[in-house]
Amino acid sequence: MEKHTGNYSAILHTINAYLQETFQYKKPMAHFGLTEDTIRADRVKFDIYLRLYDVPERRPLPTMVIARIGFREKRKGNGTAFLRFITGIAVKYGYKVIEFECCNDNCKAFAGNFGFKFDIPDRPMDCRQEVDKLATYFGLN
Numbered sequence: 001m002e003k004h005t006g007n008y009s010a011i012l013h014t015i016n017a018y019l020q021e022t023f024q025y026k027k028p029m030a031h032f033g034l035t036e037d038t039i040r041a042d043r044v045k046f047d048i049y050l051r052l053y054d055v056p057e058r059r060p061l062p063t064m065v066i067a068r069i070g071f072r073e074k075r076k077g078n079g080t081a082f083l084r085f086i087t088g089i090a091v092k093y094g095y096k097v098i099e100f101e102c103c104n105d106n107c108k109a110f111a112g113n114f115g116f117k118f119d120i121p122d123r124p125m126d127c128r129q130e131v132d133k134l135a136t137y138f139g140l141n
Contacts, residue, residue, distance in 0.1 A: 007093045014037060014118075018085050019046070021058070038070060039076045045072050049084070054095070061096040063128075068098075069107075079110055087134040099128040 021124035023029075023045045023096060031042035033049070041048040049068035053059040064086060071078040083098075090098055100111050102125045108118075116127040135141050 002050075008032070011052065011089055011093060012039055014089060015041065018082075019096075021033070022081070046070065050086075051101075052095075059097070062094055063097040063099055064095045065099045065101050067101040083114065083134070084138045087131060087138055088140055089133075090131040091135050091140055096131055097128050098131060098134060099126055101126050103127060 012030055012032065015030045018126060019025060019029050020027075021040055025043070027045075030044050031050070031088055032038065035039045037052045037054075038054070039048075039050040046061070047068060047070040048066075051065040051067055052063075053065065054062040066086070069079065069082065072079070086098065089095075099110060100107055102118060108127070111127045111129075114129060114137060116129040118124065118127045118136075120126045132141075
C-alpha cells in the first residue's frame with residue numbers, strides 16, 4: 001500500500017518561491033500536474049516537470065525525477081542553480097536519489113558534470129545520482 005510523505009504542498013510552495021525570486025514573477029508559476037506527486041512549471045523563461053516518488057511501490061528509494069527541464073537563456077547557470085536548489089529540497093524532505101528522465105545530448109552533458117550515472121536497468125536514457133553526493137558537491141551537508 002502506498003504511503004506518501006505528505007510534503008508535496010510544502011515542496012510546491014518552496015519551488016514557487018524560488019521561481020518567483022529567480023525569474024521575478026509576481027504570481028506562483030508552479031502547480032500540481034494530474035496528481036499531487038507531479039509538479040509543472042512552464043513559462044517563457046523556463047519549462048520544468050518533476051515527479052516525486054516517495055513510496056517503495058514506485059521506486060526502491062525516495063526519488064525526485066526531473067522529467068523535463070529547460071531554460072530560455074542557455075549557459076547562464078540556471079540549470080546548475082536549479083539542481084542545487086532541488087538538491088536542498090531533497091535533503092530537507094528525505095529524498096535519496098535525483099534522476100533525469102529521457103536525457104537528450106545537452107542533458108547528458110549537464111548530468112555528467114555532476115556525476116550522474118546511466119545505470120538504470122531498462123531505462124538507458126535516464127540517469128541518477130545520490131542526493132548525498134550532490135549535497136556534498138554543492139556544500140549543503
